[in-house]
Amino acid sequence: xxxxxxxxxxETMQALAETNRKxxxxxxxxxxxxxxxxxxxxxxxxxxxxxxxxxxxxxxxxIEVFCDSPHLHQTDYAETxxxxxxxxxxxxxxxxxxxxxGYLLRLLRRAFDKAGGSTDYLExxxxxxxxQWVREEKHGTD
Amino acid sequence: MAQTDLMVSLPEYDRQAWQMKLWELLRLQTERYTSxxxxxxxxxxxxxxxxxxxFSLEQLHQAQPERDLLRKPSDxxxxxxxxxxxxxxxxxxxxxxxxxxxxxxEESLSLRDTLRGIGGFFxxxxxxxxxxEVPCDIDYQLxxxxxxxxVGVAWLRDYLDRLLTEDTILRRFPPxxxxxxxxxxxxxxxxLLVNLYEPAADAALxxxxxxxxxxTLDITAAGQEALTALLIPLTPAGRRLxxxxxxxxxxxRLELPAGAAAYLRxxxxxxxxxxxxxxxxxxxxxxxxxxxx
Numbered sequence: 001x002x003x004x005x006x007x008x009x010x011e012t013m014q015a016l017a018e019t020n021r022k023x024x025x026x027x028x029x030x031x032x033x034x035x036x037x038x039x040x041x042x043x044x045x046x047x048x049x050x051x052x053x054x055x056x057x058x059x060x061x062x063i064e065v066f067c068d069s070p071h072l073h074q075t076d077y078a079e080t081x082x083x084x085x086x087x088x089x090x091x092x093x094x095x096x097x098x099x100x101x102g103y104l105l106r107l108l109r110r111a112f113d114k115a116g117g118s119t120d121y122l123e124x125x126x127x128x129x130x131x132q133w134v135r136e137e138k139h140g141t142d
Numbered sequence: 143m144a145q146t147d148l149m150v151s152l153p154e155y156d157r158q159a160w161q162m163k164l165w166e167l168l169r170l171q172t173e174r175y176t177s178x179x180x181x182x183x184x185x186x187x188x189x190x191x192x193x194x195x196x197f198s199l200e201q202l203h204q205a206q207p208e209r210d211l212l213r214k215p216s217d218x219x220x221x222x223x224x225x226x227x228x229x230x231x232x233x234x235x236x237x238x239x240x241x242x243x244x245x246x247x248e249e250s251l252s253l254r255d256t257l258r259g260i261g262g263f264f265x266x267x268x269x270x271x272x273x274x275e276v277p278c279d280i281d282y283q284l285x286x287x288x289x290x291x292x293v294g295v296a297w298l299r300d301y302l303d304r305l306l307t308e309d310t311i312l313r314r315f316p317p318x319x320x321x322x323x324x325x326x327x328x329x330x331x332x333x334l335l336v337n338l339y340e341p342a343a344d345a346a347l348x349x350x351x352x353x354x355x356x357x358t359l360d361i362t363a364a365g366q367e368a369l370t371a372l373l374i375p376l377t378p379a380g381r382r383l384x385x386x387x388x389x390x391x392x393x394x395r396l397e398l399p400a401g402a403a404a405y406l407r408x409x410x411x412x413x414x415x416x417x418x419x420x421x422x423x424x425x426x427x428x429x430x431x432x433x434x435x
Contacts, residue, residue, distance in 0.1 A: 051342035054165075054172055057182075097176060097187055099179075
């Protein structure tokens, strides 16, 4: 049986619009065209990683976990979210479907902060390398 | 979007409603599969979850009209579907226990391994999330395979049904005759993926066409000549009719139940290309209807 699940951008955009209420106090907001672009990039990221996502997707929760990071700036907020989303789906493939999203998001947040907000650095690491790197910081061996 | 058999006959409005329903069922099932801890799954996992939902709905539909299923809350549909699959699995387990008593297991390593492997199915089968999968190795080849349209426990049930049918027919013949035919058809049949029923059934059909002895399953050299004389003047359609009649006659002589009789008729008709090949090439019958005297 062949089937294609196309993510529903409207649901994603509605969820992203709601995140603006929370992130505004950190000086972070998404414009409608940025929300549309993020919804589009979500579709592509899911296709690229061979994943299926029903509902609004990981972005709202990702924003919730990252919004108070000192390394998130309005100037590149949307681009950073797009990159983090891609890294997340890749890590999710490595971790397996039954690994909670919350665990991965917290790990990525710690890695993001340690990397000074560099998503390029995160994109170059496997999940195992990310986890090891974060553990080194946690145990003060860095 | 996914198709399921029960959607095919629905008018367009209901078909769209079913698309939405399947979407909702997949969403709920994915959430349950990940315990609500993941917004996404791998595509192949989603495929298996959806196949499971479609298969389960088709089983549930046998007792409930489509419109009732459409109106019912999704969590109830999933719960009832899983329960139907569990009951079918329990019935199939009983069938499996009967299949473990099949004769001639000592004549086939693949049959023994397959029966052993099917035991693992009942441990590994997940009627809730992956009802369309068959989590075990099935190496032993049937004479007439299970249709590709069947999946999950329905596939296994049909496989065991066919295996038991072959065993029913084989039990009608003297064991020494069956073993002699098997040894003649393939000296290495114990180690190879050879179906045990087909050579014996073919031999019995040849004997039936020449009015020989089912007790020995030996068409004899004279019988082979008589068979050539019988079939050569016939058109391909005439040969098929002769095979069909042989199948019916044999089923009557063996006093087979209806299902086994139908299976034997299918075996008879499947012989047609091999008959044509022997007659067209002027070859001998030994590989199809072995003579021992």
